[in-house]
Amino acid sequence: MALPGLRSAGSPLLGRTAVITGAARGLGAAMARELDRRGARVALLGLEAPLLAEVARSLHNDAAWWEVDVTDDTAMAEAARSVDARLGPASVVVANAGVAEGGPFALSDPDTWRRVIEVNLIGSAVTARSCLPALLHTRGYHLQIASLAAMGTSPLMSAYCASKAGVESFAHALRAELAHEGVGVGIAYINWTDTDMIHDADRHAVLRELRAHMPAPARKVYPAEQVAARLVGAIERRSASVYMPAWLRAVQPVRAALPPIVTRIARTELPRLAPSTRFETTGMLGAGGRADEDLRHAR
Template identity: 55%
Template sequence: MTCHGRRDRPGGFGTLEGRVAVVTGAARGLGQGLAYELSCRGARVALVGLEGGRLSRLAADLPGVAAHWTVDVTDADELATAAEDVRRTLGTPSVVVANAGVVLGGPLLESPADPWRRVIEVNVVGSALTARCFLPDLLRTRGYYLQVTSMAALAPAPLLTAYCASKSGAEAFAHALRAEVLHRGVGVGVAYLNWADTAMIRAADETEAFRELRAHLPWPASVVHDPAPYVRAMARGIERRSVHVYAPPWLRGAQVARALLPSVVARRSRRVLADRGESPLPPTGLLGPGGAAADPSRTGRPDPDPYTSPEE
């Protein structure tokens, strides 16, 4: 990964130079990529996530000033402590990105209750607690909060009940928060993202439930994309204090058509799933190494997978 930001621009509106940006779920995937991009654009980056070893190595790899905090975003006390430490270490945040998320696939009836609930807790409650803990900083700095969601907020799909519910909930939360704080100078945006080539999606594609789901999605919704353009789109959205960020851009069309999409998805799914008869798809569990780190049933952290520098 190389720097795309322009660090030689003068300070002022739209520049990230010298500003403190908090990114949750920063240990890997889109969070890791966004942290690097924001650092390239001059931000002082606070990395928040569950995988302390990866976060430490990422902090050392970033081109600018960075520090990391090992935090479960569903733990209000841990988040509050981290927020205070971020202020002391890096300064008052003016950008907060709620990116932490996990996914579970499979039919609702077959899905264990605890992992299903964990998706809601991380993706919705974790986002709300992140906003709550850092909102005093954003009010002081008249800053910007970006809520990361997905196409699942626009077009709910079968086999993803927890994920779709959580992303729709996170979207609604961000819209409500915007209405609550806009008059106080705080911007709130929502990022709608399609499939990105991350460890989570690669793990998903190894499961029967996700292979079945993606195989029957129409183009271009079925395509997995390089995450780099998504990262750049989010960074531009942060600089512009955008209300909406769409990556790929065609998701704007899905936004326009969202009232029709549930019926379209239901009709298509009815045909596809009926062909399986009574053969249920097995649930996936929380997917990928990030999902393993977020699984409270594990007694320890997952074995570390090879860390790749964002510069490589």
């Protein structure tokens, strides 16, 4: 279904304001370019000002950027007001900002583990809260970026899996709460996307080996531009859910079976890897994760 009030010719995003968090790099930047290609005015939110400015310069329609921490309620509320004043009230909001860290839970740094939850889950809620007045005004659409990790789980990625399960549940609750207001809420279930986070994860032998033992379709890495195109298409349709790759949809009916399967594989594979692979914590993964870590240490 097209966004309300738009002409049917061309993309329903034409002339609309779209807010995207985590827009400095990776999937966020790719989605910003795809939203721009379909005629939206894009508001880019993130931590890395030089990269945000670079993405904004690459866009063809009106665009602007704000350097902001998605977990900061006051700063996000101010950014949302600035978006409204400069680009107009948001019709689309994409809660994309996310970080990850890996390694055994028992060895994890409590502050780093907690920060993954804060950025991925609390940051998504802060994004929704800050932009909700605009979405209520435009009867718009909020897309929550989740993951296959929301349906299943993985050893050595406890914070990330917990956060993505949390954002899925949050989005379901928000959808039910806002349905009568005409605001749509969608959930994007994505698998491996070609970003610096994934590249960094592959530098750590234990995470690389665990991914290598997944079934071939489940370990395939997809270009960020391909994922972005599918997600923006779902935004145009105001989809309740979108899956990338499409076969992930088939996991939904059997998702209850995934944790026992993962446990059975881990019970065999982790002891096999232990003699040759160091089980250590990774810290924040990827350049985006390190930017968040720098912010946290600067406070």
